[in-house]
Amino acid sequence: MLISDLSASTMVTLGKPLPRTLTLRNGVEFPAVGLGTFRAQDDDARNAVMAALRLGLRHIDTASIYKNEGPIREALAASGVPRGEVFVTSKVSPYEQGAGRARKAVEGIMERIGVQYLDLVLVHWPGVSRVAPDSSLNAQMRWETWQELERLYSEGRVRAIGVSNYEERHLRELLGRAAVKPMVNQFEVHPRRQRLELRQLCKQEGIAVVAYASLGCADLLNHPTVTRVAAEVRRTPAQVLLRWALQGGCAVIPKSVRPERIAEWREDLLLGGDWRLSQEQVTALEGLEDGHKYCWDPSAVM
Template identity: 45%
Template sequence: MSTPNVPTVRLNNGVEIPQLGFGVFQVPDDQTAAAVTSALEAGYRSIDTAAIYGNETGVGRALAASGLARQDLFVTTKVWNADQGYDATLRAFDTSLAKLGLDHVDLYLIHWPTPARDRYPDTWRAIERLAAEGRIRAAGVSNFQPAHLKRLLDTGELVPAVNQIELHPGLQQAELRAFHAAHGIATEAWSPLAQGAVLDDPAVTAIARRTGKSPAQVVLRWHLQLGTIVIPKSVTPARIRENLDVLDFELTEQDMTAIASGDRELRTGPDPDQFN
């Protein structure tokens, strides 16, 4: 099977990330190696994990066994809330790197702003140090709202390359995406299918019938045409392949407008202003 020609997004420091990657949220560690192996065999080259997922070791096993060159892979992980702070973040990064079996990661994210803890500026300083040392190729955040981002822009040295947020047709986050665009921050979507909650949207199902694609493929194509980086998750090999098979069709302007009408502030995860 030929490797799909997945488009890339150039981040604000010049690093390129595949626009369509593979996420392993909620995948048990003992199933992760098999899932990541299936993804790599299907043609994914970007893998997104996190310390709190408890499966960095499984990701590392799959990467080591793949035979793929390190420069052909893009690996993202994240520092968890309890490990925020300057020194704690540096220790957490070392732990993640050891579990992954790597000498660097391509993207390291603050998983949540946790505003009540008020540690994310110090956490960001640690991540800036890791970037300066070449141990991460790009520095970013996850679940940050405009106020959290503004604080980093005011106090930090680096502009986050990525903000990974909950984003799907039911939660389109137009204001936050506009903030990203104004400041050169790439938008990355987690829960891109809203855990299936948007797959019965009438606009999505109508487009799926017309194009001969599944509702999930229609939604993933919508993300790509928005310019979003997207990381769908599955442990089923057929679904893993299906989620990557979205590069051979396009949505029309009318399709994009119809899907945009489905925005309804549907969160499947916590509110970033409240979660700590």
């Protein structure tokens, strides 16, 4: 239903509320909106996680290279939210790949966050630190890493396993040999970089997509098309960008260390769930596609 009773220039399309959780291929439910924590350190990280939990977000995305597990541990403990109600994702870094190292890395992450298990562990990057991108060692070591994650999964130390920044060829290679198929691929998705083919492959293979840099690392918040659509729907640019990703079937993990910004997403995504961008608005946003990357580029990693 299109309601045009707000003003001539306001177009809000109502629809079925977007799902609050996505179901992974093994039946594990995970919150479609989480808090990103890249570059959130010390008090900022602690306060952001505390604010997110207080506001009802139940998904925290971190990684061993973010070096913020201490503050996250403190925030989880201080929040009083039971462990079973918070979905914690972390990632094995390019420095931790390979036989005998990935398991140690995951155990270290659990110890530093102060948890007995992780909800989701990802291979952060298809490549290995200090290995040339075109070296066959990358494929060998990410496979060894995956096998260690499979074992941790079968032991119940992690509830789900997946990958991050895997391009089509990395995914196909893994799908061809894995005993436990990846449940998630986390990669950069926003209107300037939509990755339709990769998202289609994930969908076909039952792999949930977690979009990162949904706000274009803040750069897209000022894009004229985004601000125009935001004015039309009387939402903020961040709310529009997150809605666009969720409507496209992705989970999102926007990052902010400012509680008022976290509150802004939560208000719209957790409380105001019943509106949608219209097809015209989606098309306008999709017109921004130019392949631009705000973050690192895995395409050269063999």
